[in-house]
Amino acid sequence: MMTVSSASAPFQYQSNCTLSEIAMRLRSAKRVLITTHSKPDGDAIGSVLAVLRLCRAVGVAAEGWIVGPFEENLLEVVGSDTVVRVDPKCPKFPEDEFDLVVVVDTGAWSQVELLAPLIRARHALVVNLDHHARGDELASARVVDVTCGSCTALLVRLADELKVDLNFGADASGRYSLAEALYVGLATDTGWFRFANARASEFALAARLLKAGVLKDELYARLEQCHRVERVLLESRALSSLRTIASGSVALMQLSKEDFETTGGLPEELAGVVNIPLMASVLRASVLLVEQDGVVKVSFRSKPAVASRRCIDVNQIAATFGGGGHVHAAGARIRASLAEAAIQIERALDDALHQSSL
Ligand SMILES: [Mn+2]
Numbered sequence: 001m002m003t004v005s006s007a008s009a010p011f012q013y014q015s016n017c018t019l020s021e022i023a024m025r026l027r028s029a030k031r032v033l034i035t036t037h038s039k040p041d042g043d044a045i046g047s048v049l050a051v052l053r054l055c056r057a058v059g060v061a062a063e064g065w066i067v068g069p070f071e072e073n074l075l076e077v078v079g080s081d082t083v084v085r086v087d088p089k090c091p092k093f094p095e096d097e098f099d100l101v102v103v104v105d106t107g108a109w110s111q112v113e114l115l116a117p118l119i120r121a122r123h124a125l126v127v128n129l130d131h132h133a134r135g136d137e138l139a140s141a142r143v144v145d146v147t148c149g150s151c152t153a154l155l156v157r158l159a160d161e162l163k164v165d166l167n168f169g170a171d172a173s174g175r176y177s178l179a180e181a182l183y184v185g186l187a188t189d190t191g192w193f194r195f196a197n198a199r200a201s202e203f204a205l206a207a208r209l210l211k212a213g214v215l216k217d218e219l220y221a222r223l224e225q226c227h228r229v230e231r232v233l234l235e236s237r238a239l240s241s242l243r244t245i246a247s248g249s250v251a252l253m254q255l256s257k258e259d260f261e262t263t264g265g266l267p268e269e270l271a272g273v274v275n276i277p278l279m280a281s282v283l284r285a286s287v288l289l290v291e292q293d294g295v296v297k298v299s300f301r302s303k304p305a306v307a308s309r310r311c312i313d314v315n316q317i318a319a320t321f322g323g324g325g326h327v328h329a330a331g332a333r334i335r336a337s338l339a340e341a342a343i344q345i346e347r348a349l350d351d352a353l354h355q356s357s358l
Contacts (some may be wrong), residue, residue, distance in 0.1 A: 011136070011137050013107060013132075013133070013134055013135040013136070013142075013144055014142075014144055015142060015143045015144050015145070016141065016142050017141045017142065017143065018143070019143055019154075019157050019158050019161050020161050021141065022127050022129065022141060022143060022158065022161075023158060023161035023162050025100060025127060025141065026051075026054065026055065026058065026060065026100065026102075026158075026162065027058055027060070027162070029055075029060050029099050029100035030060070030061065030099050031060075031061045031062070031097070031098050031099055031100075032051075032055050032060055032061070032062035032063075032098060032099075032100045032101075032102060033062070033063060033064075033065060033098040033100070033101045033102070034048050034051045034052055034055075034062060034063070034064045034065070034101075034102045034104065035048070035064065035065045035066070035067075035101070035102075035103055035104075035112065035115055035119075036048050036066065036103065036104050036105045036106060037105060037106035037108070037111035037112065038066075038067040038068035038111060038112065038113045038114065039067075039068040039069055039070060040066050040067075040068070040070045040074075040105075041070070041188060041189075042074060042184050042185060042187070042188025042189065042223070043105050043150045043151050043152060043184075043185035043186075043188055043189040044066075044104070044105045044106070044151075044185075045066065045070065045074045045077070045078075045083075045184070045185075046077070046150070046151075046152045046181045046182065046183075046184035046185030046186075046188070047104035047105045047129070047150075047151040047152050047155060047181075047185050048064040048066065048083065048104060049064065049077065049078065049079075049081055049083070049181035049184070050152055050155045050159075050178060050181040050182050050185070051064075051102050051104060051129075051155065051158075052064050052081045052082070052083070052181075053081065053164075053168060053169045053177075053178040053181060054155075054158065054159060054162055054164055054178065056081075056168075056169065057162070057164040057165075057168045057169070057178070058162055058164065062082070063082040063083070063084055064081065064082065064083040064084065065083075065084050065086050065115065066083060066084070066085055066086065067085075067086045067088060067112075067113060067114050067115060068088065068113070071271055073222070073223050073224075073226045073227075074184075074223070076222045076223060076226065077176070077180060077181065077184050077219075077222070077223070079169075079171070079175065079176035080176070081176075086114060086115070088114055098122075098125070099125060100125055100127065101118075101119060101122055101125055101126045101127070101139075102126075102127050102128075102129065103119065103126060103127070103128045103129070103130075103138060103139060104128075104129050104130070104151050104155070105129075105130060105131070105132075105151035105185075106130060106132065106135065107128045107130045107132065107134075107135025107136060107138055107139065107142065107144065108132075108134065108135050108136055108138075109136045109138060112138065116138075119138055119139075120138070123138075123139070123140055124140050125140075126138060126139040126140060126141075127139050127140070127141045127142065128141070128142040128143070128144075129142075129143050129151065129154055129155065129158070130142070130143075130144050130151060130154075131144070131145055131146055131147075131148040131149075131150065131151050131153070131154055132144070132146070133146050147201075149186060149189060149190050149197040149198060149199065149201070149202040149205075150185040150186045150188075150189035150190065150197075150202075151185055151189075152181065152182040152183075152184070152185030152186050152189075153182075153185075153186055153201075153202065153205055155182060155185075156182055156205060156208070156209075159178060159182075164178060165178075165212075166178055166179040166182070166208070166209065166212035166213075167179055167212045167213045170213055174213050174215055175215070177212065177213060177214070178212075179209045179212035179213060179214050180214050180215075180219065182209055183206070183209045183210075183214045183216070183219065184219070184223070186202060186205060186206060186209070187206075187216075187219075187220075188223070190202055192220070192224075193206065227269065228265075228269065230263050230264040230265040230266070230269070231265050231266075231269040233263035233264070233265060234255065234259065234260070234263045234265025234269065234270070234273075235265075235273050235276070237255060237259040237262075237263060237265075238253045238254075238255050238259075238270075238273050238276075238288060239253065239276065239277075241253050241254050241255070242277060244283070245287075245345075245346045245349055245350075246285075246346070246349040246350055246353050247353070248282060249282065249283065249284045249285070249312075249353070250283065250284060250285045250286065250287060250312070250349050251277030251278075251280070251283050251285070251286040251287065252287050252289070252342060252345065252346065253273075253274070253277070253286070253287070253288045253289070254288070254289040254290075254291070254338055254342060255270075255288070255289070255290050255291065256291045256338055257291050257292075267290060267292065267297075270288070270290065270299075273288060274286050274287070274288040274299045274300075274301050275301055278301060278303055283303075284302060284303055284309070284311070284312050285300065285301065285302035285303070285312045285314060285349075286300070286301045286302075287299070287300050287301075287345055287349075289338060289341055289342060289345065291338045294335065295333050295334065295335055296333065296334045296335075296336060296337075296338055296341035297331070297333055298318070298321065298323065298331060298332045298333065298334060298341065298345065299330075299331050300314035300317060300318055300325070300329065300330045300331065300332075301314065301328060301329055302314045302327070302328050302329075303328070304328065310356075311327060311328065312349075312352070312353075313327050314326075314327065314328065314329065314330040315327050315330045316352065317330070317348055317349065317352055318330035318331060318332040319332075320348055321333070321334055321344075321348070
């Protein structure tokens, strides 16, 4: 027999308080810890910086903690704010206690990883500000608005609640303002206003931030046009190695140790290169093989499903090589030569596509 209890109603990831209540808790805090999802992107870092600057504006001590690797160009916008990179091998928890923990741009236990025990132990002190549809009960107070194009779009409303001028914090050159941090999140989460989530409301918000002094062209150059020429040369090598596999539906690129030596490019500069072939409509996935000492590092990316075709689950393919990740982004390592690894990848993709008749 099954009993149904009303007490076990499924958790709903929705707002359970107002932004003005969050604003009040921020104002009355003494020391605030702000954190976000691991491997933070532009919106995550922009959101952490925005809350840091709001705390500074209302005279509350705060520090931001970030976990995992991120694109180093994002350091450009940190300025003088206290952002601590938590060492994943030896997370050092604070000796002094925080009386408020703010989690931004995520509400999922799986995304806060390393800091989960710290957050779990302080449940009553944790507030969560997010714009994602799914999350967990990691905070006692939560504002979730999925209509916001970025988490920073939600934080603009928090700034208004706190009556903080958006130009707050700007240095003599106009950089490092609250508005700049908010704009970084908005611009990067909307693909610099190209994606479907860049709607009239996001453009209106962008206009407000520009009026508050954001130097958009300079900011774009600092964040997106900041690479070394060696990185571009390496990219050209990867692209010139491109061939299609799996009946022409997947791109395969490879970089040898010689490619790195000749161009002077570095493995850590490869972010984004694997995505480039996805600009071709017929290509459903892209694979980049990178030769390292005795091992070939493999990166997989795939496009989301559309009406006429399912997506290629690259997580599953990476798993056959002992790797993993997500449906659309995964990685693995293969102990083989570059040529042998390419053969194995080609075979694995052929098998996967035949088995699932995708
Ligand atoms: Mn976001």
